[in-house]
Amino acid sequence: MTYxxxxxxxxxxxxxxxxxxxxxxxxxxxxxxxxxxxxxxxxAYLYGKKRFGQGKFLxxxxxxxxAAYTAKVxxxxxxx
Numbered sequence: 001m002t003y004x005x006x007x008x009x010x011x012x013x014x015x016x017x018x019x020x021x022x023x024x025x026x027x028x029x030x031x032x033x034x035x036x037x038x039x040x041x042x043x044a045y046l047y048g049k050k051r052f053g054q055g056k057f058l059x060x061x062x063x064x065x066x067a068a069y070t071a072k073v074x075x076x077x078x079x080x
Contacts (some may be wrong), residue, residue, distance in 0.1 A: 007032065007058035008069070015068065022062040030057040037062070 001009070010032045011018065018027065018034065025037035026044040030052050038044040041059065048057040061068055 003056070004058055008060070011058070011060050011068075015064070018062050019064045023064075025062050027060045027062050028057050029060055 007029045011027070011029060022034065022037045025039065026041055027037050028035045028044050028048045028051075030048070035051065035057065036044075036047055038047065044059050048059065051057075
């Protein structure tokens with residue numbers, strides 16, 4: 001398991017409580033804890049990069065259910 005995977009696992013295991021505490025915020029997760037919560041992705045990223053270094057933290061939108069960590073992607077082919 002990679003470092004980022006372990007941080008995401010922390011989010012999944014604690015998602016219900018985190019949503020109660022931080023719903024709608026962008027969480028900076030580092031070493032299995034919430035380091036700080038922000039209203040914007042940019043502010044969260046800049047904080048995490050400055051405090052922990054690139055690749056040493058996870059940014060996670062704090063919402064309930066699988067919507068917090070899934071995306072639907074559609075593709076189509078245009079015929080020439």
